[in-house]
Amino acid sequence: MNKLFTTLFALAVASATGGAFAQASAPAAKPAAAAPKAAAPAGAKSMEAKIAMCIGCHGIKGYQSSFPEVHKVPMISGQTAKYIVAALNAYKNGDRKHPTMRGIAGSLSDADMNDIANFYAAQATKAADSPAAPEGKVAELYAKGNCAACHGKNLSTPIDPSYPKIGGQHADYLFVALKSYKQDNNHAVGRSNGVMGAIAKQFSTAELKALANYVSTLDGELSVHPEPKFR
Numbered sequence: 001m002n003k004l005f006t007t008l009f010a011l012a013v014a015s016a017t018g019g020a021f022a023q024a025s026a027p028a029a030k031p032a033a034a035a036p037k038a039a040a041p042a043g044a045k046s047m048e049a050k051i052a053m054c055i056g057c058h059g060i061k062g063y064q065s066s067f068p069e070v071h072k073v074p075m076i077s078g079q080t081a082k083y084i085v086a087a088l089n090a091y092k093n094g095d096r097k098h099p100t101m102r103g104i105a106g107s108l109s110d111a112d113m114n115d116i117a118n119f120y121a122a123q124a125t126k127a128a129d130s131p132a133a134p135e136g137k138v139a140e141l142y143a144k145g146n147c148a149a150c151h152g153k154n155l156s157t158p159i160d161p162s163y164p165k166i167g168g169q170h171a172d173y174l175f176v177a178l179k180s181y182k183q184d185n186n187h188a189v190g191r192s193n194g195v196m197g198a199i200a201k202q203f204s205t206a207e208l209k210a211l212a213n214y215v216s217t218l219d220g221e222l223s224v225h226p227e228p229k230f231r
């Protein structure tokens with residue numbers, strides 16, 4: 001884990017340096033773009049530097065994590081800004097136990113979190129107007145959990161900005177996330193959130209999987225947004 005983190009950090013530094021070099025050696029045709037950068041207060045990090053550490057996982061289509069089981073990393077482009085900040089703080093303070101994200105969030109200041117959250121939130125795509133209604137057994141589970149009451153239409157218009165958009169999120173990630181709200185007493189896996197904990201605990205693992213599969217089929221506002229210009 002430490003080695004992975006060191007490698008990631010090295011990558012982050014390398015790509016940040018690469019970005020700066022590309023900027024410095026860019027043809028003189030675009031001087032306007034460079035000017036505001038030079039005027040930034042000393043010590044202020046560029047947006048490229050702030051997200052350099054994120055794009056190696058969240059900016060690659062289909063990128064998978066193998067912990068605690070193999071699943072795609074969550075899409076964060078298009079997610080609500082307040083939720084991104086809330087999630088990062090939950091990793092930082094230990095309410096969310098995922099070790100890698102804890103290490104990463106712990107290195108971010110409040111200002112970094114806000115800037116990063118606004119950057120990713122601005123990448124939202126428009127969700128479809130009419131949700132595909134759940135059918136059969138899933139319709140029962142969906143009604144029992146009252147999912148749309150908080151996550152909104154298409155599960156993409158949450159009633160509170162600190163709640164996540166989940167429509168169209170990767171099914172395997174949704175399943176891992178839902179199970180984590182049921183997990184107590186494990187030092188590396190679990191999320192202590194009163195609201196989702198109470199909901200997830202009403203369902204069996206198989207039922208959570210069925211819900212995750214359905215939620216992933218909705219037309220949502222989340223996407224993976226590669227950042228080739230930052231590499």
Ligand code: HEC
Binds near residue numbers: 056074075084116177
């Ligand atoms: C090594 C790969 C990796 C890197 C690098 C990484 N993440 Fe993550 N991120 C993950 C994984 C895996 C999860 C899911 C963790 C869990 O199960 O709670 C996650 C979860 C998140 C979440 C919660 C998403 C949700 O829907 O609840 C946010 C927000 C997030 N990451 C932001 C970031 C930011 C910002 C950065 C860069 C500063 C970053 N991540 C760097 C792998 C990574």
Ligand code: HEC
Binds near residue numbers: 141142145
């Ligand atoms: C009373 C409001 C409420 C209801 C009802 C609700 N949720 Fe949530 N949900 C939340 C909140 C708040 C969070 C953020 C929790 C956190 O910070 O970890 C959340 C988080 C989630 C996440 C994690 C998202 C991510 O990106 O990691 C999933 C998945 C989820 N909910 C699915 C569901 C499903 C499926 C249902 C219906 C069975 C449901 N929720 C019903 C409020 C609700």
